[in-house]
Amino acid sequence: MTDEARTGVRLAFDALGGIVDVVRDVHRAIAGPGLAAVAAPVFGAVRVGLAAGGAVAEAVARGSLPVGLTGVVNGAVGDRLRTDYPALATPLRATVDGPLDGHVVVFLHGLVHTEQRWGHRDVAEEVGATAVHVRYNSGLSTTDNGRDLAVHLETLVTGNPITRLSLVGHSMGGLVARAAVHEALANGQRWLSPLREVICLGSPHLGSPVERAAATAVRLLNAFPESAPFGELVDRRSTGIKSLAHGTAYSAAPHVRQHFLAATVATNPTSTTGRLLGDLLVSTTSATAPAAEADRHVLGGLGHSALLHHPEVRAKLVEFLA
Incomplete structure (x- = not known):
């Protein structure tokens, strides 16, 4: 298995983990501390399951990312790839x-x-x-x-x-x-x-008006505790x-x-x-x-x-x- 394949699998499961974190944070903001404490073990179990699934998938992955997907992933989070997943970051x-x-x-x-x-x-x-x-x-x-x-x-x-x-x-x-x-x-x-x-x-x-609209959306989402986790997710788009x-x-x-x-x-x-x-x-x-x-x-x-x-x-x- 290539380094690119292993890193790609790890990135995919890390992204799923990030989505779980967003759902957890939204639930915490809406439900309050009492119910959030009750649900915490459930979210923790899902996180553990994703970690285990990532390890298994990484062990069986083969090949490398398709060229088109490489461009998309680098454009979306290429700055983070260079730091955290260098095998997937495209050098010029x-x-x-x-x-x-x-x-x-x-x-x-x-x-x-x-x-x-x-x-x-x-x-x-x-x-x-x-x-x-x-x-x-x-x-x-x-x-x-x-x-x-x-x-x-x-x-x-x-x-x-x-x-x-x-x-x-x-x-x-x-x-x-x-x-x-x-x-x-x-x-x-x-x-x-x-x-x-x-x-x-x-x-x-x-x-670009599209990017300016995205920045405005982040500010609006971050203005409310219930939607702030989604604002944080959108704000993870790349520096590019x-x-x-x-x-x-x-x-x-x-x-x-x-x-x-x-x-x-x-x-x-x-x-x-x-x-x-x-x-x-x-x-x-x-x-x-x-x-x-x-x-x-x-x-x-x-x-x-x-x-x-x-x-x-x-x-x-x-x-x-x-």
Whole structure:
């Protein structure tokens, strides 16, 4: 059995134990100390049973987590994985599709995804470039991942004859790309020299209303003792998710062209509905960041995930990279 399999089993049973704790705490808040004391042995027995079940399941588990599940688990609790379950935490790493010379395009996935979600995998080949697909722990903050990416790109450029570098990020991936540029500017890293464009697809440059709503929900749940355990459970979401609540103040390199591409589910992108709804996860205002130095593009009739595979988006990528 691999370390990843053993750790995955342990994480699953620990998560079940956490749910039992929430139920226990809600019961305690509603029932009062008397009944809570009576029920305590029952919850204790369930906890013991889960511990025993986890030990048995760990003993028979085989294989490793599927790639898709790896992305989801890292995005949801990746910061805790790095500390408590390191075998499941994804270190930043890259897959290279060809020779690292000439034009290289680096693709960065979004929250709870891996590089396998990209539908535009052959865009680099079409424009005569080599694709590099980066996988990272999306449960960490965009700043931390940007710092790791900057280190990786410095190694990439230092050891290979790369003459043009392009970064393409979907959702959180766009913020990670911008964070890497910010880090490189602060430290005078050499990989900025061949960098020509940063392309962000549906990236929440001004924050995500979904995450802001989650933070508000936590505050409301924590206001009452009966619901506070649920607030605590929701508040366990990763640092990476929480970092999407507000905008980023990452610096841009003067010689690098930024393309911010937004989507909206509305057919008319310029309508009030189109601006407000955005792609249902990111508003068009957040995805285009009007105050930033960037070329802005908005496509109508698309949701957030469609940015990964829609032919209109592909055509835009070819246009930006050609």
